[in-house]
Amino acid sequence: MHHSRLSTLVLDCQCDDLREATAFWSAALGKPIADVDVEGDGSYAELETSDDEPLVLLQKVDHPSRVHLDIETDDQDAEATRLEKLGAKRIAFVKGRWWVMEAPSGHRFCIVKKQREAFGPHLNQWA
Template identity: 30%
Template sequence: MIGKLQCVVLDCPDAGDLARFYQALLGGAVNRSDPRWAVGDGFATLHTGDGLVFAFQRVAGYRAPRWPDQAHPQQFHLDLDVGDIDRAHEQVLALGATLLRVDQAGWRVFADPAGHPFCLLG
């Protein structure tokens, strides 16, 4: 092993807004005190209850991915297990997500408010 994952960093147009979106989706604390990062207008963190850390950094001229358009590739995506996919579907829409596709297997592909794809798996 060469290293240990510290956090996943997502580029976005508004770091605080996207951190709060993922907080509502995953739980946890936005901008919890942590000596590894300096948070501010252009950088926010989310420490989840299960120990995952996400960071969000503002990028001037941010260009959102357009899944599945490879001219604007997705860059990464998250798969999230949910207990009730229909309820989770409504909840993420209410948070500002956009439905991109419902797969034949029943999982659903959404975009977060900054355009990053994520999937709900029931």
């Protein structure tokens, strides 16, 4: 048995400097900037969200800008297997930290480790 839920809305930004995109999305969504440089290399920024909301993460990318979802889980392999049974495909296991998946519709999304201390009220339990 494992658990999962929608974790993060990731704004993939094809840009030179993520700070400009972060300022725009902060103002557009009415969410203060939590961290303009999460990993210290200019590749990720985060907006402030409440504990019962998905995280909002901005990611500097080389591909065209788009939005993707992260699903957090306490068992990444079990969740990937569950989603494969629904028609998703595993694309890559990145940095030993998350699965990039592709839905039957062609949308890319990620399966990540639990992102917050408590899973919260919107938790799914899978056998």
